[in-house]
Amino acid sequence: MSIGIIGAGQLGRMMALAGYPLGLRFTFLDKSKDTPGAQVGDIVLGDFMQAEDIRRLAGEVELLTYDVENVPVQALREAAGDTPVHPAPAILEAAQDRLDEKQAFARHGIETAPYRPVDSKEALETAIEALGMPAVLKRRRLGYDGRGQHFIRAAADIETAWEALKGAPLILEGFVDFDREVSLIGVRNRSGETAFYPLSENSHEDGILRLSVAPAGQPALQSEAETQLKALMEDHGYAGILTVEYFEKDGRLIANEMAPRVHNSGHWTIEGAATSQFENHLRGILDLPLGSTRPRGHAAMINCLGRMPALEPVIRFADTHYHDYGKSPRPRRKLGHITVVRDDRASLDAVITELMPLIKAAEGGE
Numbered sequence: 001m002s003i004g005i006i007g008a009g010q011l012g013r014m015m016a017l018a019g020y021p022l023g024l025r026f027t028f029l030d031k032s033k034d035t036p037g038a039q040v041g042d043i044v045l046g047d048f049m050q051a052e053d054i055r056r057l058a059g060e061v062e063l064l065t066y067d068v069e070n071v072p073v074q075a076l077r078e079a080a081g082d083t084p085v086h087p088a089p090a091i092l093e094a095a096q097d098r099l100d101e102k103q104a105f106a107r108h109g110i111e112t113a114p115y116r117p118v119d120s121k122e123a124l125e126t127a128i129e130a131l132g133m134p135a136v137l138k139r140r141r142l143g144y145d146g147r148g149q150h151f152i153r154a155a156a157d158i159e160t161a162w163e164a165l166k167g168a169p170l171i172l173e174g175f176v177d178f179d180r181e182v183s184l185i186g187v188r189n190r191s192g193e194t195a196f197y198p199l200s201e202n203s204h205e206d207g208i209l210r211l212s213v214a215p216a217g218q219p220a221l222q223s224e225a226e227t228q229l230k231a232l233m234e235d236h237g238y239a240g241i242l243t244v245e246y247f248e249k250d251g252r253l254i255a256n257e258m259a260p261r262v263h264n265s266g267h268w269t270i271e272g273a274a275t276s277q278f279e280n281h282l283r284g285i286l287d288l289p290l291g292s293t294r295p296r297g298h299a300a301m302i303n304c305l306g307r308m309p310a311l312e313p314v315i316r317f318a319d320t321h322y323h324d325y326g327k328s329p330r331p332r333r334k335l336g337h338i339t340v341v342r343d344d345r346a347s348l349d350a351v352i353t354e355l356m357p358l359i360k361a362a363e364g365g366e
């Protein structure tokens, strides 16, 4: 069976690595051979923003999926006429626009931060009056790793935020003074079987994910999140992995955004769960029985940003796994991650405390 992956980033690469043992073959669509995916599969050189190039990939494979979110939905719909595309273009369309995304959450009774669409400076000022400060001004489309957003803490920030982001459709969100951030990763196959990983607790630095720890949720929170993801997946006849990022505040879940794909906060599942998110994504889109999402202990995933730490000092720690995506160094770029799996949370925390400074030192930080 041949699978086409639109985008040849690290997510696609990890999907392929999980898929080979199942007897699957992978072809990526991306602009360059110097991509994480191209090192582990065939590549069709092209631009995944172009319908024509997506059609070329579709012509070579039996099933299409994607590891990037900004794929033109219309092109996917056309390709889907001949080659199945999962997850379905409809949910990708909702996830691509923060306004549509919030409306999709609302339809399923999922709480979000208060928000206002913004298309002019006047609209921004009115929205600030309505929501108060602090607030977060975001591009509705194409943001990631905290790019395309500005925090507005005082009146003086309004002008700066507007000048930085104007020209694109925007949304103002009320600031959520969260206790912590968590995400739920769920999977559904085409026949409707679903499975959910334990909630993961996520810590960000400057809008970029640094650390995920799982399992991290109370049973009540876990089951509330599962009910929400199940509703979103059923509504869209979903197949594959779906991720929802939440703020947790006073024991309540407030949805931030969703991603209809494998997710950085689920990388711990490679070694930390019975079946990884990557294998389950493939099982879901191929309509195979899903694998167990049971955790194998307590897991942490630390992102390596800008520069990789040396291999040896990292894997000298017991139960530590090193993932280098083979990308060229660039400040703050996600180049790899380290996973630690331990039997108990206290010893996991102890390893994180020792490992984190080593990783940051390699990056040139503290």
Ligand code: ATP
Pocket (backbone or CB within 6 Å): 113, 136, 143, 144, 145, 146, 147, 173, 174, 175, 176, 177, 178, 181, 204, 207, 208, 245, 256, 257
């Ligand atoms: P990702 O790489 O996760 O796709 P993104 O660029 O889409 O990131 P968000 O997830 O919306 O951006 O925001 C990045 C981070 O900024 C959040 O994880 C959170 O820490 C902070 N943040 C975003 N929106 C808010 C908010 N309304 N209130 C408080 N913090 C926020």
Ligand code: MG
Pocket (backbone or CB within 6 Å): 143, 144, 145, 257
């Ligand atoms: Mg996002």
Ligand code: MG
Pocket (backbone or CB within 6 Å): 245, 256, 257
């Ligand atoms: Mg996010």
